[in-house]
Amino acid sequence: xxxxxxxxxxxxxxxxxxxxxERGFALIGLLFFMSPLGVPQLLPDAVISLWRYLVWxxxxxxxxxxxxxxxxxxxxxxxxxxxVVLESLSFLWSIYPEVSKEGTRxxxxxxSFGLYMATRFTLRQQVKLVATAFxxxxxxxxxAGITMPAVAIHSDDHPGAWRGLFDYKNTLGSYMIVGVVSxxxxxxxxxxxxxxxxxxxxxSVMLILLSTSKTALVVSMLVMALIYFCQNFKLRGKxxxxxxxxxxxxxxxxxxxxxxxxxxxxxxxxxxxxxxxxTPMWGVMLMRIQDNPLxxxxxxxxxxxxxxxxxxxxxxxxxxxxPPHSHNGLIEVxxxxxxxxxxxxxxxxxxxxxxxxxxATVARSSGDxxxxxxxxxxxxxxxxxxxxxxxSNIYWVLYVMVALSLPKLSNRFPDQGxxxxxxxxxxxxxxx
Numbered sequence: 001x002x003x004x005x006x007x008x009x010x011x012x013x014x015x016x017x018x019x020x021x022e023r024g025f026a027l028i029g030l031l032f033f034m035s036p037l038g039v040p041q042l043l044p045d046a047v048i049s050l051w052r053y054l055v056w057x058x059x060x061x062x063x064x065x066x067x068x069x070x071x072x073x074x075x076x077x078x079x080x081x082x083x084v085v086l087e088s089l090s091f092l093w094s095i096y097p098e099v100s101k102e103g104t105r106x107x108x109x110x111x112s113f114g115l116y117m118a119t120r121f122t123l124r125q126q127v128k129l130v131a132t133a134f135x136x137x138x139x140x141x142x143x144a145g146i147t148m149p150a151v152a153i154h155s156d157d158h159p160g161a162w163r164g165l166f167d168y169k170n171t172l173g174s175y176m177i178v179g180v181v182s183x184x185x186x187x188x189x190x191x192x193x194x195x196x197x198x199x200x201x202x203x204s205v206m207l208i209l210l211s212t213s214k215t216a217l218v219v220s221m222l223v224m225a226l227i228y229f230c231q232n233f234k235l236r237g238k239x240x241x242x243x244x245x246x247x248x249x250x251x252x253x254x255x256x257x258x259x260x261x262x263x264x265x266x267x268x269x270x271x272x273x274x275x276x277x278x279t280p281m282w283g284v285m286l287m288r289i290q291d292n293p294l295x296x297x298x299x300x301x302x303x304x305x306x307x308x309x310x311x312x313x314x315x316x317x318x319x320x321x322x323p324p325h326s327h328n329g330l331i332e333v334x335x336x337x338x339x340x341x342x343x344x345x346x347x348x349x350x351x352x353x354x355x356x357x358x359x360a361t362v363a364r365s366s367g368d369x370x371x372x373x374x375x376x377x378x379x380x381x382x383x384x385x386x387x388x389x390x391x392s393n394i395y396w397v398l399y400v401m402v403a404l405s406l407p408k409l410s411n412r413f414p415d416q417g418x419x420x421x422x423x424x425x426x427x428x429x430x431x432x
Contacts, residue, residue, distance in 0.1 A: 022062065022120060023129065025058055025062070026116075026117060026120075026121065026129050027129060027132060027133050027136075028051075028054070028055065029055040029058075029059065029113050029116075029117075029397075030129065030130065030133035030134075030394065030397070031133055031136065031137070032051050032052065032055050033055075033110065033113070033392065033393060033394040033397050034133065034134070034137050034166075034175060034394050035166065035167070036136075036137045036140050036141070036164075036165040036166065042151070042165070052109065052392075055109070055113055056108075056109045056112060056113070059112045059113045059115070059116040060112055060116075062116060062120070063112075063115070063116055063119060066119065066120075069119055070115060070116075070119045073115060073118050073119045073404050073405075074115055074404065076403075076404050076406070076407045077348055077351070077352070077403045077404055077407075079344050079345075079347045079348035079351065080344075080348045080400065080403055080404070082344045083333075083337070083341055083344040083345050083348065084107055084108075084111050086295075086337045086340065086341050086344065087103070087104070087107045087299050087336060087337055087341070087389065088104045088107050088108060089104075090103075090104075090295070090296070090298040090299045090301075090336060090337055091103075091104060091298060091299070093295055093298060094297065094298020094299065094301045095297050095298060095301045095302075095304075095307075096298065096300075096301040096304040096307070097298070099298070099299075099300050099301050099304045100298040100299040100300060100301050102300070103299035103300045103336075104299065106391060106392040107299070107389070107396075109392060110392060110393070110396045110397050110400070111396070111400055113397055114396065114397045114398075114399070114400025114401045114404070115400060115404060117129075117397070117400075117401045118400065118401050118402075118403075118404035118405045119404075122367060122405075123367030123368070123370050123371065123402075123405050124189075124191075124365050124366055124367030124370075125367075126367070126370060126401055126402075126405070127182050127185050127186060127366045127367055127370045128186065130178065130182045130398070131179070131182035131183050131185075131186055131197070131200060134175060134176070134178050134179035134182060134204070135179060135183070135200050135203070137164070137165070137166075137175060137179070138164075138176065138179055138200075138203045138204055138207055139203070140164070140165050141162070141164025141165050141166070141172060141207060142164070142203065142206075142207065144164055144165050145162050145164065145210070151165075152164050152165065154169060158212065160212075161210075161211055161212040162207065162210035162211050162212075163211065164207065164211075169211045169212060169213060170211070170213050170215070170216070170385065172207060172208075172210075172211045172213070173207075173208050173211040173212075173213025173215070173216030173217075174213070174216055174381055174385070174387060175394070176204040176205070176207045176208045176211070176216060176220070177204075177208070177216050177219050177220045177223070177377055177381065178374075178377065178394075178398070179200060179201075179203070179204035179207075180201055180204040180205060180208070180220040180223070180224065181220070181223050181224070181227070181373045181374070181377060182200075182370075183197045183198075183199075183200030183201045183204060184197070184201050184224050184227060185227065185366035185369060185370060185373065186200070186366055187200070187201060188227075188228075188231060188366075189365055189366040190231075190364065190365060191364060191365040191366070192365075204220075205217075205220065208220060215381075215384065215385075219377060219380045219381060222376075222380065223373050223376050223377050223380070226372070226373070226376055227369050227372075227373055230360045230361075230363060230369055230372065231363065231369070278327050278328075278384065280316035280317055281313045281314075281316055281317060281323060281326070281327070282326070282327075282328065282331065283316065284309075284312055284313045284316050285302075285313060285326055285331055285334075285335060286331070288302070288309055288312075288335070289331075289334050289335065289338070289339075292338060293338055293339050294338045294339060294340050295337060295338040295340060295341075296334060296335050296336050296337045296338035296341065297309070297335055297336070298336065298337075299336045299337070300336065300390075300391075301336075302326075302335040302336070303323075303324060303325060310322050310323065313326075325386040325390055326386050327384055327385055327386060328382065328383070328384065328385075328386060329378075329381075329382025329383075329385070329386055329387060329388035329389075330342055330345075330382065330388075331386075332386040332388060332389065332390055333345055333388065333389060336389070345388075348403060349375070349379075349403075352371065352375060352402065352403045352406055353372075353375050355371070355406040355407065356371035356372040356375055356402070356406060357372060359371060359372070359406065360372045370402070371402045371405070371406055374398050374399070374402050375399075375402065378395060378398070378399060381395075
């Protein structure tokens with residue numbers, strides 16, 4: 001008697017009550033890290049703290065019964081964990097240890113929830129959950145702009161620009177890029193198009209326009225163009241694909257910088273050559289990185305209250321101006337944990353990027369293009385902003401989700417843990 005190779009037979013059972021609860025928990029977590037309703041006027045600190053610990057401890061509790069699968073998922077990117085450990089322990093050498101200890105909690109919260117999402121949901125499921133969460137954020141922001149304009153629309157610093165239920169207009173614009181990407185993937189998914197996904201794309205683009213964020217508009221268009229290209233054109237050879245994607249990312253980064261600084265670039269021909277203060281600030285920061293090149297100043301310590309370094313960076317632009325962050329993702333990491341941290345992130349990022357490119361070349365569903373879309377978004381979005389590891393944010397969660405989801409699942413851990421699209425059981429066919 002001989003046994004033939006194992007054949008996968010997909011099943012699609014209805015969602016169990018537990019699966020629905022997990023999806024609900026995932027949405028609650030995504031919404032927390034987006035921080036809608038988190039503006040001071042709407043929710044008290046006690047509610048925010050309760051929400052935070054519900055997501056943090058809930059993620060851990062839901063992973064404990066599946067600790068083997070969680071550990072297997074975590075081992076997919078050791079470089080990522082090296083950076084997490086470095087950020088978490090940076091209070092040991094921080095110039096402001098208490099500030100960095102607070103930051104340790106943020107890193108652990110974001111990373112544990114990202115690990116939970118990568119462990120429990122497939123890439124295609126992640127697209128649906130992220131689209132739903134950012135769709136809710138868009139609807140709430142639109143409603144707030146109509147019913148509570150004093151809260152949702154800037155009045156003093158950027159009159160008329162929408163910020164929705166977030167802290168700043170650029171935050172709304174940046175979040176809506178994720179909305180555009182996720183809804184675009186669902187609207188064009190070959191395994192099951194969601195026609196009303198175009199409504200999500202349209203709403204997200206409308207809010208980008210209302211936020212007046214030129215950078216967000218350009219980045220969303222560039223990422224959609226990349227996804228469309230991958231869906232409709234097939235290139236031969238991994239080297240050609242990688243070279244094309246890296247060229248696209250470099251050129252796009254330059255375009256994003258040029259568009260975001262369009263007015264300063266024009267005025268620099270005559271008067272202002274500082275690009276709204278970023279270049280002199282970057283000069284100060286790069287000099288300070290040279291003072292502590294290996295391990296930096298500790299998480300968030302460079303920008304701590306009363307920090308002489310933050311004051312020095314601000315004085316390079318104007319008197320009494322204190323910038324809240326570096327306006328560049330890699331510089332922010334270097335200030336936190338030095339060039340060691342930057343190296344760990346870049347190794348992790350490019351490793352994930354090459355895996356994402358390989359997956360995109362054989363894409364069959366929205367999930368296969370999701371990693372490339374998010375990684376490209378993060379690269380472009382961090383050219384002029386610190387949208388990576390700063391504070392407690394959705395960007396690091398998205399990165400952890402994607403980076404830990406990219407490598408193929410082993411036969412030991414099939415997708416039986418994912419609560420939406422069912423299990424994959426195997427049947428052994430025997431013959432004599």
